[in-house]
Amino acid sequence: MAYTSDNQRWPLLWRTVFLLTIFVVLSQVVIYIWVQRSVQGHFEEMDAEILTHAAFNWRKQGDTSASDTIEANNSTRQTSLSNTASAAAQAAHPHSDWQGYNLKSLLIDRHGEVLSSTPSSFADELPVDFRVLSLWQHHREQQFVTQINERRYRAVIVQNNDTFAFIALPIDIHHQYLLQFNRQLSLILLAITLLLVSIAAFSVYWGFAPLSTIIQKMKDIHPERLDERINTSAMPLELRPLAESYNLMMAKLESNFDSLLRFSDNIAHELRTPLATLGTQTQVMLSKTRNTNEYIEQLHHQHDTLEQLSALINNMLLLAKTQKGLEDSQLKLVDTDLLINKLIDYFELIAEDRKITFEKTGSFGTVLGDKGLLQRLFANLLSNAIYYAASDSVIIIEAVTTSTSTITITNKLAKPLTQSDADKLFERFHRHDQTKAMHAGSGLGLSIVQAIARAHGGKVSITIKHEYEFQVSVQLSATSSSDYLS
Template sequence: MIQQLSLTARLTIFFTCLSCLVLLSLGWLIGASIETHFEEQDHHALSGKLELAQHIIERVNTEQDVAKLADQLGDALVGHHDLAITILDNRQQVLLASEAIEFPAEQIQYPQQIARKTSLTGTQKSSPALFSWEAKGEHYRGLIAVFATKNPSYGPITVAIATDIAHHQAFMASFRKTLWLFVFVAALLTSVLAWLAARRGLRPLNLMRERAASITASKLDHRLSLDAVPPELAELATSLNQMLARLEEAFQRLSDFSSDLAHELRTPISNLMTQTQVSLSQARNANSYREILESNAEEYSRLASMIADMLLLAKAENGLSLVKVEPVDLTREVKDLFEFYEALAEEKQIRLELIQSSDTTYIIPADRLMLRRALSNILSNALRYTAHGARIQVQLTQLQQHCEIKICNPGPSIPSQHLPRLFERFYRADHARQHSDGEGFGLGLAIVKAIVDGHRGQITVNSENELTCFSILLPDR
């Protein structure tokens, strides 16, 4: 249930409950302190009267002194209407009872038992303990003590003295009522103040929400301002800005991809429509139709190849699935590719050269077909842009836990501003160049990067001084 509340409501409830808890704890502490003070005050007053009674009882020596004892103690308590005293002789006969109060029997018997165990004087040596009880709806606090007379043969006299604590209880009841009223008012006031403080404190968060809500697909360049954000939300605002930057970049790539895809598909489809319309415009012989169908078949083949490459890249977006991973000898693969492109290389008088250490085997776990496709794409690009009579070098190097494949070809250097985007789909460093030779769709290097990433490898490119080198790092285990 609490998860459905707003952050403002949660903070308001939290601060209100915390304030109530603090006020109740403070009220309990003050009430306990006042109650303790009342007990100490009553104990002090009752102890003083017990000392006075002890002073009188210790002078009792004869029966006549005992008879006068009640009058003497009664005179000592004149003016103390809230005090009640009961005196018992050694035979438990009542000598004086100023009020009709029934003292607890166990409280009277206990000090007498203590006195009997005192063999020397029969007088209670320790200070009596204050106790409380209720009788006839009234509450009392009292002290009971046993004192020895001057004549040991007469025996001890028990003195029980108590005070009515009704006024104390009335005060505590009024205090608790005031406390509860104060806590209730304070809780309401705290709730309002906590709500205002939470609303004000969360205002930057609401501004961030409003700012984020205003960002649409056409406004991905907007960012959250960090100037008006408190330090606690600065990291969140920074993370949101970074997320917006990534979204803007991804959205821009998607827009570019859509535009490039439409551009790439428009040409073959336009060619197919034009040729079909021309062929239908008038009757033709069988050979003419065959030529048109052969031309259309070439365009269909190009479309099928482009769609297959796009499907491969789509799979790469969610993690390229390597169908069959097996030990692959890189030396053997490079030599096989040299044999495949041998005719094209001889036609352009280009020399293919493999550089490697003779005493090292370059074997890595890989999907043979995928890896061959990646190397073939790079090598075909190298053959396309290498001048007649030049040389293409493929160098294999064993590094720590990796094998490096470096393919270098001489030719026009690629401008540095194009290198970071060279592996994007449909991206061409020379936008004016079209695939007039009938090869390539701008997907070859994007496929290479997807295959290398699928093998947990890295690919980089460096182009300077009319030499372009692609470097592929693949783990060897």
Template sequence: MRRLSLGSRLALLFAACTAVVSLFAGVLFSRASEAHFIELDQQLLDGKLIALRSALQGADDPVLFAERKTQLQDEMSHQTDLALRVRGADGGLWFDSSPNLPTDLPAQPGLHTVQSAGTAYRVYSAPLQPERADSAQLTLLLDITHHQHFLQRMQHLIWLTVSLCALATALLGAWAARSGLRPLRRMSEVAAGVSASSLTQRLPEDQMPAELAELAHTFNAMLGRLDDSFQRLSAFSADIAHELRTPLSNLLTHTQVTLTRPRGLEDYREALHSNLEELQWMAQLVNDMLYLAKADHGLLMPKREPLQLGDEADLLLEYYAPLAEDAQVRLTRHGDAPIRGDRSMLRRALSNLLDNALRFTPPQGAVEVRIVDGDKGLQLSIENSGEGIPAALLPRLFDRFYRADPARREGSSEHAGLGLAITQSIIRAHGGTIRCESGPGWTRFVMELPRT
């Protein structure tokens, strides 16, 4: 079955709500009208009862009642829709104003409604002399057939009104829903026109209703993220081609030159060693790219083993000590904290940051590792002295193949610009965050990690 559209659902909902409200109002009006008729009949019968009691005052037995029978008939002839039946205390029939009255009437005093031979009666029974227990019983019967016909016509009118109101509301609701949902159709048109080559379209948020303004803002934000992701993907593809083109060109050129003429064994060995270096760098680049691809798909699953960050930092500082000594850079570590994490992954992240810091620290400079065990988690920072990084470049430091500025570019295949991207992936896999802070003469990478 074809699903109903949102406009059709709203139209049917409007129609159902209108039908329910109209029906409820009609039922209330019908009940109120019926109660009003009962009240009017009660007042009429009460007045007639007072008049009959006054006319029959003292007629306590059949003989005295027979003397006033003619007067009673005159009294009842004034109102053709009202009939009277009088019975004695013993149940004997004293008077019946009409021969067609129903025989089976309620014996209990009070007001009742009775149907007989297609005619509806309001029956009111009361004693002739309320103060006497053996008093004769008066039974007034008021023909209310015209009241019933009026109520039936009104009920038919109510059903007709409910049907017409539901139909009119459905039509008007469909028109209103179609008009009100026009911004959604606009969103659908924009979404249908989105492709990899056209991500610049945006919804006019200021023209949207208040209920859809937030949705439009979210939709535009999604388009912005998609546009940014496609731009980064395009740049990433271009960077991969650029990074691989140079070593491939070197391999081709070097191999072609080597094969231009016969050479000695040592020359071939030297050529193979040179090609091996390029191939090793390309293999490392491919491995790094695969590592980042696994991180993008949530496939990095770090082990959770107890570690001491201070010990791990000391091992890496000891490894980089000869390089720092040659570069005349001082290495220090402050603080310690326990953590549960993947030893090899955390070492790789710290190694990338330390290698990056040493490369950009001038002679007589310093690299400081600081570990702080705070209330909200662990904070590990690596700070180095040297030229600062402009604030405008900080958000892009963790992009793949990105170098901060021309002064920081090596110009060789040794560093492809993937170290910080890999470090960020490792920290995120551990549930932490990493950021870079920089100022004149210093740069600091700050990692915030949970303890478990």
């Protein structure tokens, strides 16, 4: 997936800080709204409790005064109402600053006439269009919020017989407190947000600081210092897989570079030897006049040397070709049974001198590949098996075909061989034994086998079951004609 958007080009530090900032800000907004509503709800409950208590006292005192009024005559009714209003106002608001809340009340009759107010100046502060009875029609005995002369009140209207009490509690102080509280809460949450973001930025920067070690190691890669590794124990747990991958990469790079150096040295040596031989032979022949037979004999020696040099170059070209992979035009259906039979017929003549025989068993399938390369693969294996096998022995060729075609060649060795020595046989120009009893080729036979197997998507392995039992297994992808045609 291609990273093309602008935000994906941001540094990891800024991306982390940006996402964390969004999360923290959203969290702080939720906290701010929750705390604000909690505090506001607390004030509303407290105001409601004060108003409910004041209305209860007024109604209780009003009932007592009403009983006294019934016993009075009609001529003194107004006086009784005034006394009732005064008593009720005193009950509703016994003093002008009840517990510091400055509770105010207004007592009217059923005609809307003001009977009394507490404090006495409260009635004069009311606007001209202020109507208690109109508010009573809308709110009855439910608490509500109103504004009188630019001051906010939480109020309730209570009825008792023919009188109505308007009890109001100023809430400006609550509003001012909430404004100041919200301002301080915003500053606190902003400070917490900045602190968290700063800590997160520092943590990310500090946490990824070990990456600079890996970066510096990469910058310092040099052919003479490929053995340097990163101390994974000093890395954070999250970065240890990266450090281990870097060490594994450097180990492979060091191994491949050493192999390339050895290959360069070996190929220079392999090319230098036949060229030096040709040069020496030519100088010897030119040093003095010789007869025709000597010239002919020398030309035969030079021809053999040139063939050896040509075979070496062809093998190197074959290795280079197989390492690039196979093209579709090279792939054909190859019958391994027919291929192995032809090779056995050819190598039987060579093996007869040492009384070596072949035994072929198993189910040989069909593989998709380059017939010429596969023939070269099995020819090299059989050739090496003959030269490494002990005299008067049997070379067993066994095949198992399922989803893959595995062909195993087993032979008894003339000389013991360990597994570590066998693993080195795939190296280019490696010769386990230079004596005449073993194969004295260029040392590229098994390297070519391995390269051809890999080019076909397969693999080859060598197993030493006993010191004198040598087994080579080649695994290739099996196929059928119907699969190929489809």
